[in-house]
Amino acid sequence: MSIFDELKAKIVGHKKVIVLPEGEDERVLSAAVKLNSEGIIKPLVLGDEAQIKETAKDHKLDLTGLKIINPQNDIRRDDFAKQYFELRKGKESEEQAKKQILDPNYFANMLVYNGLADGCVSGAAHSTADTVRPALKIIKTQAGMKRVSGQFIMEKDQQRYIFSDCAMNIDPDVDTLVEIAYQAAQTAKMVGLEPKLAFLSFSTMGSAKGEMVSKVQAATVSFKEKYPEISADGEMQFDAAFVPSVGAKKAPDSNVAGHANVFIFPELQSGNIGYKIAQRLGDFTAIGPILAGLAKPVNDLSRGCSSQDVYEAAILTAAQSLDVE
Numbered sequence: 056m057s058i059f060d061e062l063k064a065k066i067v068g069h070k071k072v073i074v075l076p077e078g079e080d081e082r083v084l085s086a087a088v089k090l091n092s093e094g095i096i097k098p099l100v101l102g103d104e105a106q107i108k109e110t111a112k113d114h115k116l117d118l119t120g121l122k123i124i125n126p127q128n129d130i131r132r133d134d135f136a137k138q139y140f141e142l143r144k145g146k147e148s149e150e151q152a153k154k155q156i157l158d159p160n161y162f163a164n165m166l167v168y169n170g171l172a173d174g175c176v177s178g179a180a181h182s183t184a185d186t187v188r189p190a191l192k193i194i195k196t197q198a199g200m201k202r203v204s205g206q207f208i209m210e211k212d213q214q215r216y217i218f219s220d221c222a223m224n225i226d227p228d229v230d231t232l233v234e235i236a237y238q239a240a241q242t243a244k245m246v247g248l249e250p251k252l253a254f255l256s257f258s259t260m261g262s263a264k265g266e267m268v269s270k271v272q273a274a275t276v277s278f279k280e281k282y283p284e285i286s287a288d289g290e291m292q293f294d295a296a297f298v299p300s301v302g303a304k305k306a307p308d309s310n311v312a313g314h315a316n317v318f319i320f321p322e323l324q325s326g327n328i329g330y331k332i333a334q335r336l337g338d339f340t341a342i343g344p345i346l347a348g349l350a351k352p353v354n355d356l357s358r359g360c361s362s363q364d365v366y367e368a369a370i371l372t373a374a375q376s377l378d379v380e
């Protein structure tokens with residue numbers, strides 16, 4: 056059973072409302088039409104109605120029954136602007152608030168914030184920074200979390216792994232790395248994995264030295280102290296984490312080495328490059344970035360995504376929203 060069949064089975068009957076702010080993008084609109092006709096999720100599409108109709112005509116998409124909202128003329132925009140101003144008090148002016156709210160990404164997050172949508176999927180036509188900023192400012196982190204991280208579920212045949220952080224924290228400090236790892240372990244459980252975390256480095260168990268290695272070592276120690284119930288080890292190289300014979304040679308005392316299924320990258324360059332190599336050279340399906348640590352689910356897409364990716368991200372977002380009910 057694919058991960059999406061599993062998640063679909065979870066969300067059937069809940070009719071979660073998922074807002075898709077990039078309605079003018081053909082991939083997003085196709086996904087919305089598919090979701091709408093299936094009826095498991097209710098998609099809300101944001102954008103200019105005339106442009107959306109044009110896109111639908113060009114791609115022979117049937118918009119019957121699809122809910123379209125244009126933030127530019129929606130009656131809630133003034134209330135949302137006031138609410139956004141309050142949320143951002145001291146950080147953004149009233150004028151800025153009025154302007155921001157007309158941006159579909161901001162409007163979508165206000166729908167989620169107000170419980171008018173259960174989650175949001177965006178990023179097909181926006182960079183990650185532009186997609187996640189409204190969520191960081193409006194939805195904010197869930198209780199007990201300081202940072203939001205961006206994870207990928209990597210899947211191929213019967214293989215399933217979690218990679219993190221591949222999208223958000225550029226140079227995480229030790230505490231952030233620990234939080235990234237904890238969030239990755241939770242996602243692993245959500246998709247049926249018993250997490251075994253490897254804190255990745257270019258060094259295995261002290262084989263190399265330096266500040267970068269020390270950071271990963273410190274994060275491993277801190278994580279093990281904080282979450283002794285979650286299997287984790289490090290620092291280790293990817294081969295030591297993944298290949299049993301290499302793990303046995305390089306880290307013979309570790310019960311994670313060679314068997315890891317959750318890979319924690321030391322910073323964003325390696326995380327983002329790493330997932331794209333597995334996706335493009337290794338033919339893994341990369342599901343994400345899944346944003347973890349937000350109070351309500353908002354998920355990003357890669358700009359290279361397909362319509363199927365948008366459809367699947369909506370299913371995953373609906374499943375995440377079950378956990379915040």
Ligand SMILES: CC(C)(COP(=O)(O)OP(=O)(O)OC[C@H]1O[C@@H](n2cnc3c(N)ncnc32)[C@H](O)[C@@H]1OP(=O)(O)O)[C@@H](O)C(=O)NCCC(=O)NCCS
Nearest residue numbers: 183184187188191192201202203204221222223224225327
């Ligand atoms: C995520 C990112 C946009 C945040 O950037 P930033 O410059 O800190 O953004 P801003 O300064 O506008 O911050 C907005 C708010 O989000 C908060 N924030 C930033 N990163 C956060 C994180 N990881 N978790 C929680 N909150 C965060 C800030 O504290 C700030 O809060 P405030 O305005 O209430 O004080 C930035 O870290 C980034 O560009 N990351 C890389 C994204 C990327 O390109 N990934 C590769 C492709 S997937």
Ligand SMILES: CC(=O)OP(=O)(O)O
Nearest residue numbers: 222344356357358359
């Ligand atoms: C996740 C990611 O790398 O996104 P993009 O390809 O849009 O930069």
